[in-house]
Amino acid sequence: MxxxxxxxxxxxxxxxxxxxxxxxxxxxxxxxxxxxxxxxxxxxxxxxxxxxxxxxxxxxxxxxxxxxxxxxxxxxxxxxxxxxxxxxxxxxxxxxxxxxxxxxxxxxxxxxxxxxxxxxxxxxxxxxxxxxxxxxxxxxxxxxxxxxxxxxxxxxxxxxxxxxxxxxxxxxxxxxxxxxxxxxxxxxxxxxxxxxxxxxxxxxxxxxxxxxxxxxxxxxxxxxxxxxxxxxxxxxxxxxxxxxxxxxxxxxxxxxxxxxxxxxxxxxxxxxxxxxxxxxxxxxxxxxxxxxxxxxxxxxxxxxxxxxGIGMTSSDLVEMLPPQLLRYLVLRTQPRRSINFDLDVPSLTKAFVEYERLWRSAAGSDVRPNDSQLYSVTRASPAADVPLAPEFSPPFDSVLSLAQQPHRQLAEHVSSLGVELSDADSEWLARKEATARRLMASSPDLAGVVKMLDASEAAQQRGGLDERQRNFLEHCSQRLKNLPEWDSGAIQDALFEAARDVGIDPRSDAAVVFGALYRVLFGSETGPRAGSYLAFLGRHETLTRLG
RNA sequence: GCGCCUCUAGCUCAAUUUGGCAGAGCAACGGACUCUUAAUCCGCAGGUUCUGGGUUCAAGUCCCAGGGGGCGUACCA
Known part of the structure; x- marks a missing residue:
């Protein structure tokens, strides 16, 4: 009862x-x-x-x-x-x-x-x-x-x-x-x-x-x-x-x-x-x-x-992670229990989500007392007031994916999406981005994450494709260049249309068309859903890789 | 030897440290979208909580015994 x-x-x-x-x-x-x-x-x-x-x-x-x-x-x-x-x-x-x-x-x-x-x-x-x-x-x-x-x-x-x-x-x-x-x-x-x-x-x-x-x-x-x-x-x-x-x-x-x-x-x-x-x-x-x-x-x-000399130095870890996240990872577990943390994309993604959940809870009106205490000890500096939790906070793995483009700034990208960030939100986003960049610098092969090729590597990959695939990419390029709205649905449609342009059924021969895309993007036969990835990647970067 | 930790869904772990509906993520399975191989959405399923006792109205949680795993420690700090 x-x-x-x-x-x-x-x-x-x-x-x-x-x-x-x-x-x-x-x-x-x-x-x-x-x-x-x-x-x-x-x-x-x-x-x-x-x-x-x-x-x-x-x-x-x-x-x-x-x-x-x-x-x-x-x-x-x-x-x-x-x-x-x-x-x-x-x-x-x-x-x-x-x-x-x-x-x-x-x-x-x-x-x-x-x-x-x-x-x-x-x-x-x-x-x-x-x-x-x-x-x-x-x-x-x-x-x-x-x-x-x-x-x-x-x-x-x-x-x-x-x-x-x-x-x-x-x-x-x-x-x-x-x-x-x-x-x-x-x-x-x-x-x-x-x-x-x-x-x-x-x-x-x-x-x-x-x-x-x-x-x-x-x-x-x-x-x-x-x-x-x-x-x-x-x-x-x-x-x-x-x-x-x-x-x-x-x-x-x-x-x-x-x-x-x-x-x-x-x-x-x-x-x-x-x-x-x-x-x-x-x-x-x-x-x-x-x-x-x-x-x-x-x-x-x-x-x-x-x-x-085994293990990362303490000061390196402090530089890599936002201080509140590091405090959270260490202090959320009671002292007598051992803690292991993996510095990989899934673990960090989860850690950010969980920390933001605690943050939201602490900033809310019906916060549980224990959460309040935990949040308080994870603050990067002691303070009485609890700042609002970020409203717009893309997952860490998405941030990382974007951060793989060295010349593109995350803040710029976000504003191009039409999102307006408060100062606090952009600061938090910047920390997340910094973590992503440090992670990339420290671990070149990130498990589960594709590594994007640069334009010249993409050109090399194009040489290894067959005629149909190159043809397909050309049609993609044309259609994407003229696309009025750069969003994932429209892009995905354009890719399918491009396949039909060259007489390939994108449903039954998905491997032919998407394989070609992934080759020039990542040098791999497989990859994430193309439409949303390209939407995230941006038109210019996409077109330079399609040739 | 002694001490600490740990055993929960196929996998990784939660369940708030003095007991109160056993839960998430991933994987799997079913479905939707003329839009994927790693997208999105909806749904379904998944359990003798290592074993055996005990306390309790109520135990993953507390007590006792046993088992598996991990770590620490013996003289130095």
Missing amino acids: RGPVRPRPHIMTWIDKALDGCSPQVVINDSKTPSGRAHVGSLRGVLIHDALARVARERGLEAAFMYGCDDMDAVDEIPHGTGEQFVEHLGKPLWAAPAPEGLRGESMAEAYFGEFTGKWFDAADPPADDAPGPFDTLGVEAEFYRMSDVYRSGRLDGIIDTFLRAAADVRQIYLRLSGAERSDDWLPFQPICERCGRIGTTYATDYDGESVAYECRPDLVGWAEGCGHRGLISPFGGNGKLPWKLEWAAKWKLFGVSIEGAGKDHMAASGSHEVSSALARQVLGCPVPVPVPYEFFTLGGVKMSSSR
């Missing part, structure tokens, strides 16, 4: 749940280790955290989204696409290694972090142009920080002291949770070697409250060789760093983090998140932020790997 349609209540989303119980001040934290070019999967965490911050602010909470650059981490492999010259830098902090050739930035950390986020810390090396960086484009509002700055500022010194004094407890937690056995003299601290500058190869012992003894061991790790130096150094003020799992807990304590998501690689049982949580609670007496575990985001089902 069902009554009349009632407004649906707002169902708790993952965003609501994460924010549930957060005090008026919400600190959301995320970070990135800039050890290579960031692939698209890295965007998911960013967008999840940004969505949380955005909704928190909409509710009147004071929300900070802090985004850290983990530049104290060691260079632990040669970044993909760079040369052997990086061997000597293995083991150094990322801020101390040079930027790979061809990338902007003064250090490896700066180069990769800047490329990914658009945030350049070093004022001495500002962007060459005013183009917004990826985070700005996506409408992500974050406060950036560098771990090297945080260490140097001394703000972590108290926590470092606590951890060093509690070294036995730390060893115990490692052993209990992950089965990692550390010898009794091991201290949870990695000094930067004063002689060779490496941080990944040092082994610290004997903390006396002011300094630690350390040895830069040649064989501590397999990926870098320490210089053998022994020294005594203060663990404070940026002379070294905490190991990863301690550093994570330290950030929670220092910043008072209330929510921090993490990829599934951190969230496995006895994984780094569990260890960090135990360290935070037991050693630092600090609550663990609300966790938001999230699955991977892949393109084309390809497993990403920044170290192996």
Whole structure:
């Protein structure tokens, strides 16, 4: 038994749940280790955290989204696409290694972090142009920080002291949770070697409250060789760093983090998140932020790997898709579920349709609360008002088809159809067109889409046709040239008449006549319905191909 | 080993994250248009929601057990 349609209540989303119980001040934290070019999967965490911050602010909470650059981490492999010259830098902090050739930035950390986020810390090396960086484009509002700055500022010194004094407890937690056995003299601290500058190869012992003894061991790790130096150094003020799992807990304590998501690689049982949580609670007496575990985001089902250079870079994807569409694709799926998206014509066409449907729904009066929230977090910039959804918005595959004609502008074409676009509609259409052009540039063979020949290729194809077909094309040309109305019905009629002109029955010998057309248009025996395609193509372009 | 995800129409997936009419796209099938091989329109069909239990007035959804598939993780971040 069902009554009349009632407004649906707002169902708790993952965003609501994460924010549930957060005090008026919400600190959301995320970070990135800039050890290579960031692939698209890295965007998911960013967008999840940004969505949380955005909704928190909409509710009147004071929300900070802090985004850290983990530049104290060691260079632990040669970044993909760079040369052997990086061997000597293995083991150094990322801020101390040079930027790979061809990338902007003064250090490896700066180069990769800047490329990914658009945030350049070093004022001495500002962007060459005013183009917004990826985070700005996506409408992500974050406060950036560098771990090297945080260490140097001394703000972590108290926590470092606590951890060093509690070294036995730390060893115990490692052993209990992950089965990692550390010898009794091991201290949870990695000094930067004063002689060779490496941080990944040092082994610290004997903390006396002011300094630690350390040895830069040649064989501590397999990926870098320490210089053998022994020294005594203060663990404070940026002379070294905490190991990863301690550093994570330290950030929670220092910043008072209330929510921090993490990829599934951190969230496995006895994984780094569990260890960090135990360290935070037991050693630092600090609550663990609300966790938001999230699955991977892949393109084309390809497993990403920044170290192996597999997968599209994040900044390339940001340039390809409209920001709201990218946000939508990532945020419409709850974090624990994996996302795969194919950058092909059917998938993009569907994605645009679905996004526009959400947009229309959000702009309507009876929007469901959950849709409203989803739409809000997909906006390219946070705003209260909802713009009208586009009235005239041709499907992506049609836009792509038109964009295959390099000299023809979509806006021009649309106005020739007699459609008047609002500013917002033309902006959206332009974004769609830009996506189509980028897609064509990145994937030359688009599955399911014909590739149009240029005039000289068409002439070549005409040479391969038989006499009847050439004759047919001539008649087509004549009839189309004189056609008073350039619309698909009239064109289709003209094609049929042209076939009859030369004594071909267009019904029974469709392959002869349409085959000829498709050959000169696409170099193919088959193609889309001719009338509507030619209507879209335009008279001039058509006639140049018919000869 | 441990953890997470997943199994729904022929295919790809939805079904709103604390249960409320199992739905779309494509494919297929039937029809219309003197206008196609990949057009458009109309229509039809398609299901034991992996299996077995349980909770409930009500389960694709929640709980327990089992099975298939995918991924993560073990020392580094």
